[in-house]
Amino acid sequence: MYFLVGFLLILALSTGLLFRHRKRKACERLRCMTTEEKVCLLQGFIEPFGYSYEASQDIFTTTLEAPQRGFGYTALFDRYAPYFGMVFDCQPVYFDYMERTWLIEFWKGQYGVNAGCEVGIYKADGLVATAQRDRALFHSVSNAELFHISLQLFYKEKLLAAICARHWWLTAFLMGRCCNPCGLSMKIVLTFPNRELLCAFTRALEEQYPDEYDVNLHRLQVCLSYRSCSSRTLPFLRRIVCRLVYMRNCILTRLFLWNTRPFTRSLDRLLCLYYCLPRIFRRIFSNHKRTKCCRKSCKRCECRQRRCGRSGCR
Numbered sequence: 091m092y093f094l095v096g097f098l099l100i101l102a103l104s105t106g107l108l109f110r111h112r113k114r115k116a117c118e119r120l121r122c123m124t125t126e127e128k129v130c131l132l133q134g135f136i137e138p139f140g141y142s143y144e145a146s147q148d149i150f151t152t153t154l155e156a157p158q159r160g161f162g163y164t165a166l167f168d169r170y171a172p173y174f175g176m177v178f179d180c181q182p183v184y185f186d187y188m189e190r191t192w193l194i195e196f197w198k199g200q201y202g203v204n205a206g207c208e209v210g211i212y213k214a215d216g217l218v219a220t221a222q223r224d225r226a227l228f229h230s231v232s233n234a235e236l237f238h239i240s241l242q243l244f245y246k247e248k249l250l251a252a253i254c255a256r257h258w259w260l261t262a263f264l265m266g267r268c269c270n271p272c273g274l275s276m277k278i279v280l281t282f283p284n285r286e287l288l289c290a291f292t293r294a295l296e297e298q299y300p301d302e303y304d305v306n307l308h309r310l311q312v313c314l315s316y317r318s319c320s321s322r323t324l325p326f327l328r329r330i331v332c333r334l335v336y337m338r339n340c341i342l343t344r345l346f347l348w349n350t351r352p353f354t355r356s357l358d359r360l361l362c363l364y365y366c367l368p369r370i371f372r373r374i375f376s377n378h379k380r381t382k383c384c385r386k387s388c389k390r391c392e393c394r395q396r397r398c399g400r401s402g403c404r
Contacts, residue, residue, distance in 0.1 A: 116365035120358055128357050135364070148355050149251045150204070150263040154233075159258065163193070163212050165224040172328070175202045177336045179271045179320040184223050185294035187287055191218040193228050194291065196278065196316045198243065199271035200336055203343045205250070206263035207243045207276050211236075230258040238281035245269045254279075265356035268343040270336070272319035282310045 120128070129145050136143065140156025143149075152158070168180050178199025185192050190213050197208040212228035231237075240254035243262055250269075251262040282288040288310050295303055295312070304313040321332055350359035 113362065113366050116362045117352075119365060120353075120361055125357075128361055131364075132357055132360060135360075143357065144253070145357065147251055147253075148264070148357065149253070150206075150261075150265065150356070151253055152257075152259055152261045154255075154257060156259070159230045162227050162229045163195075163210060164227050168197075172332050172335045175335060175339060176200070177271060177321070177332045177339065179274075179318060181299065181316060181318060181320065183291065183294050183298050184218075184220075185290045186217055187290040190214055190216060191223065191226070191228075192287075192290070193223075194280070196276060196314075198274040198276050198316065199321075200269060200339050201263060202339055203268075203346045204263040204265050205243075205245070205267040205269040205274070206261060207241060207251075207274065208259065208261045209239050209241055209257075209278055209280075210259045211239075212258075235283060237283070240279040242277040244275045244277070246273050247275075266343060266347050266350075266359065268340045271321060276314075276316040278314040278316065280312045280314070282312070285310060288312065 123131075125145060129143060132143055136150070137153065138157075140153050140158050141150050142153050144151060165182070168178075171178065176199065178197045178201070180195060180197045182193055182195040185194075193210075193212045193214075195208075195210050195212075197210075198206070211231050213231060214226055214228050218226045236256045236258055238254070238256050239260040240252075241260060241262065242252045243250045243264075245267075250264055250267070253260065253262050280291075282291070285307065288305070288307070292305055292312065299314070302315050305311070306313070321329065324332065346359070350362050353359045353362055
C-alpha cells in the first residue's frame with residue numbers, strides 16, 4: 091500500500107516537472123514567434139473542424155464551409171447538449187415559406203471552457219407539422235439563400251464580441267471565459283433575401299418570440315434582443331444536470347487558465363498547450379491527411395503493417 095502511494099506521488103511529481111519544463115520551452119518558443127506566424131499555425135489546426143480565429147477580438151467563429159454544414163440540425167442536439175459539456179439557452183423560431191418549414195435559432199451559453207453565442211438558419215425538405223418539429227431534421231440553407239447576420243454578445247451589459255457576415259451559422263466563442271447563460275444577452279440583426287421570407291418570419295415571431303424586436307421593411311431587416319433564460323423552464327432533473335455541468339465547466343476553465351499562465355490571449359494559450367502536450371494535442375487536431383512514406387525501410391511502416399496488415403506508411 092505504502093509502495094503504491096509512494097509510486098503515485100513520484101509519478102505525479104515527475105509529470106509536473108516534465109510539464110513545467112515543456113512549458114518553459116514553449117514560452118521561449120512563443121516569444122520568438124510573430125502574431126502572424128501564431129495565427130497561421132493555429133488556423134491549420136482548427137480549420138478542418140470548421141472554425142476560424144479572429145485575432146482582433148480574440149474570438150473563434152465558424153467558417154462558411156464547416157463540416158457541420160452537412161450534418162443538419164435537430165432539436166435533439168439541444169436536448170442532449172449538457173451531456174457533451176454544453177449549457178446554453180436557445181430560442182428556435184419555426185415558420186413556413188415556399189412549401190417548406192424554416193428554422194432560425196439563437197443560442198447563448200457556456201460551451202466547455204468557452205462562452206459564446208450562435209445564430210443558425212435551416213430549412214426542412216418539406217412542410218413539417220407542429221408536433222413533429224422537435225424531431226425533424228433541418229438542413230442548412232444554400233449559398234444563394236445565405237442571410238447577412240450581425241450579432242453582438244453581452245455579459246451583464248458588457249460587450250464581449252461583435253461579428254457580422256453572410257452565413258448560415260454565425261458564431262462567436264470566447265475561450266477561457268465562464269459566463270452564466272442567464273447573464274448573457276444577444277443583439278442580432280438579420281437581413282433577409284426577400285420581403286416574403288421576412289414577413290413569414292415576423293409572423294412567427296409574434297407567436298413564438300418572447301423578447302423585443304424591430305422590423306425595417308425597407309432594408310429587409312429584423313433587429314432582435316435575446317435575453318431570455320430558457321434553462322429556468324426545464325424540468326427539475328434537467329436543471330440539476332445543467333447546473334452540475336456548468337459547475338464542471340467553471341472548474342475546467344479555471345484549470346485551463348491556470349495551466350496556460352502567464353498568457354492572456356486564447357491564441358497563445360492554445361499554442362502553449364500544443365507545445366507542452368505535443369502528442370495528445372497534435373493527435374486531437376490532426377487532419378488525418380497523411381502521405382505515404384517514400385523511404386524503402388521505415389520502422390513505423392513495419393510496425394503498422396504488422397498491426398493492421400496493410401503496407402505503406404500513412
